[in-house]
Amino acid sequence: MYRLLIVDDEPSIADGLYNLFRSADELSLEVYKAYDGLEALQLAGRLRVDVLLSDIEMPGLNGIELQRELCRIWPKCRTIFLSGYNYFHYIQDSMRGGALDYVLKTEGDEAIVEVVAKAIRHITEQSQYEALIRDAKDQLTVAMPMLRKEYIAELLNGEATTAASRRSQLSALDIPLEAERPVMLAAARIDAWRTEMAPKDRALFHYAMNNIFEEYFAHSYRIFHIAYASDRLLWLMQPAREDPEDPEQANRYMTEMIESVQSACKTYLKLPCSFIVGGRPYEWDELSAAVERFSLLFGRGLGQGPEMILSDRRSSGEERQDRQERSAVQKLKLLAQCLDQKQPQKFYRLYDEIMSPLAERPELQAGVALEAYHSLASLFLSHLNRNELFQRFSERPGVGRLLSYEAHDSFAGMAKYFRSLAESLFAESEDETRTVSNDVVERVRAYIGTHLDGDVSLTRLAESVYLTPFYLSRLYKQQTGQSLTDYIIDIKLKTAMDLLTGTQAKIQEVGAAIGYDTPSYFARFFKKYTQMTPQQYRDLHRKP
Template sequence: MYKLLIVEDERWEREGLVDFLDWTSLGIELSGTARDGIEGLEHTLELDPDIIITDIRMPGMDGLEMSRRIKEIKPHIRIIILTGYGDFEYARKAIDIRASHYVLKPIGEQKLLEAVQKVIRECEEDVQFKQEREKLRAEVEEHRERMKEKWLHDLLFGTLEPKQVKEVAQAEGLGSEHGRYVAYAIAETKQDRTVERLRNLFPIPCVIAYSDHREGQWIIVIPEPKEQQEEFAAMLARRMAGESGWLWQSNIKIGTGPVVDGLSRIAESVKQAEQVLAYASFWDARGIVGLEQVERERAAFLSEVADFLQRSSQQVKAIVHAVQALDEAKACASAEEMFQALVERRGADGDYIRHYISGLLFELSVLAGTSQTDECLGTDPGEQLYALPALAAIKVYTLHFIKEALKAIREKRDGKEEYIIRQVNKLIEQKYMSSDISLKSIAEEVFLSPNYLGSLYKKTTGQSFHDRLAAVRMEKAKSLLALSHYKVAAVAQEVGIPSTSYFCTVFKNAFGISPGEYQDMLHRK
């Protein structure tokens, strides 16, 4: 609805204009009326109308002076001037002040309606123009933000053109692309981290960007601090503690990169900072971790790697022997001892540790005799390990794996025949649709002879392997026949019986009617 203000000094004329047209049907809301130009100007400032209808001749301030002042303040307002035949000079001035329209008195309904409709069209054009302008402005701003993000990403990861480095430095308030800069990689467990709070941690001009290498990780770039690295790290620690207390400080991890000459080389510092952060995350080294600390611990590990390999080999053997003996307490205690030894050698690379642990888990999976049908253990524990970012998570996974291996071994030893039958039934459910499935192929997968497996299956379940396979196929066939678009021949293929006639015979023997009759019976309902 467009807002309308009526300005007329004559009471009867003013009240007549209020009811002159059906304003609501025209999309107009009558916001108010005024008795002269002074009151009209005051109401305009207060109500901010879209359209004003005003008489020319009024005491105090006439309609033209009021219109002139309104146009200076709010040029978008559309004004319709009411004038008499003898007011030619007034009409000329109305044109000079860019009035939208003027209507001669005595006012005719059609003439005023035409003037109002013209003004409404102009208002609609203004709205459309404003919307298009806002849309364009938003698109330009969005494009600018995307380009800024891309340039920041390219700068931090070493692919930004040298000529654009200067623009990024100026846009981020760094002043110059020259000078010395350092990068920090930050990760923490709290979920309410914002760019503003990070800026409070690094109050000097800085670049803040979200890393796409790891979720929950930020990259901060600042000019080289005046303080020494250790002093600056201590200052950051104080700020962390001062802002959010010990809880935040205990959760946050910061990896520090080396200082580099020139912003164009900052990718070198970013890469090192992320590597240090990955180290800190793996070993749960909280607070601020520097490259020097990581290098010292790695050097210490290399000096005693031979002793580590000897001890780790003994620990792996102890775990395997305990699992073989079904001694869960000893197996878990040996695993705890192994991880404690790892914690004491924090210089080892995370992937080195994962490779070492995956060797243990592979031995356990072989010992447990696992295959693709074992949902708990699977066949590639190493793949699971490499998805875990921290040693603590690897420890939890390893202890769980040891317990599942013990469980699998117990099941096989306590009920070997039942275990075999469960495995066979799983294989039937998985492979019934293959025409190649047979007692011989299944026997090979469970490492038994076909004759022995056939006899064992019949003795344990009371039905033959082939009867079980046929029963599973027929139940699956019933489900498919319930779908009207499935033809009988297609269903036979789906359940692993290439011969349609043989499929029909087996189905009729099982249910007393042919597949076609069964499908017709379902869809007649």
């Protein structure tokens, strides 16, 4: 919806044009008026102005000066000048100042409406597809490295994907990996930063390490790297050749090449580093568990020593069970997002997917089952505290089961409890949203009822309930099934009808009571929706 600001130092003209455009529903305008240039600038300081319809000759700040100041605030504003005089120098000055058009007051309502409609078409054309796409592409180019990192980080955090969605994302982000093929992994830990290095320089050395890595591997592999901690780098790799590699041979080759990478980092960058090489190619849904396994290897046994090169190689049965359980626990953090974004169906689907492999180990007092309990308890406690719900829920029976794993007699009982808690939170959120939305609707209606003779524009109504105009419009339609504009029209018509048939008020007074100061514009509005003039309606429905 566009905004039109009408400025004229003759109140009768400003009021008349104001009512004319408020009844021009086909233009979808929010209309505002001012009686001089300074008042117009004050309005422009609060509200975006898309079209300025202004008299040229005004005391104080004239139209051309107003245009100059207003366009400094809102550069995309289109200006149309009004004048009662067909003077060439006015037209010339206004066009030089960037005015879109010029119309004489004597040309009548139809000509003025048409020139404003032309301005709206001009704005729409100027902000169309090509300009928006060009700007978006420029911004995307700048943001692309961060977008790539965020997407791979989501995969490493256990975000579920399909081959089709991966293919689309990898292509869109220009990541040189194939969605259907497994990936080899290599990870690096910087064992000690150089003492003279400032923290801001570390990202530069991450890129330098990657350059060394790619010098040794880029001829044989497609590679993507990510810094997933201040001292950790991870490389995702796929053979450049399509024919399958022998896993044992690939692992030996990578380990030998990593020795050269490690030596180059020490020689050229003065950075001692340790590395882990994945023991086999990993499917995409295994990445989260594999990276967590790498972190464990770095933190215990030989991995605690400096400048180590390790390989993650275990029996297939041990690896499969551990992979499923670690992947499940890793995905628990994704549940918090579903709670915060009020996505119950996605939460339940993910929750059941996580609990299924963990349920095979029913003991709650040890291992991953105990870790799962504490992760869930922390997740729910954090959600309750952030949303100021803990006090309310602490008064309900069974809250002790959230605070102590000893209150659960089995893994299945614990899983059922947390699912039930999620159901309560989603129900609570839905009730609260419904209550708040209904309250907003009632407050808006109350405001309209007491300000029907004044400003009931969408912008003013949104300000009264501290929302944006767009969100208020959408919320009102969702809650009532009726647009806010239609509701205002209905209330104005009903009020006018009641005053016409139930009081002795003059037609002009009835129009003023619903915001139309000019009788002709009130008559036009009333006839548009009733097919009768106000007087005809009064004569037909007047009570004897």
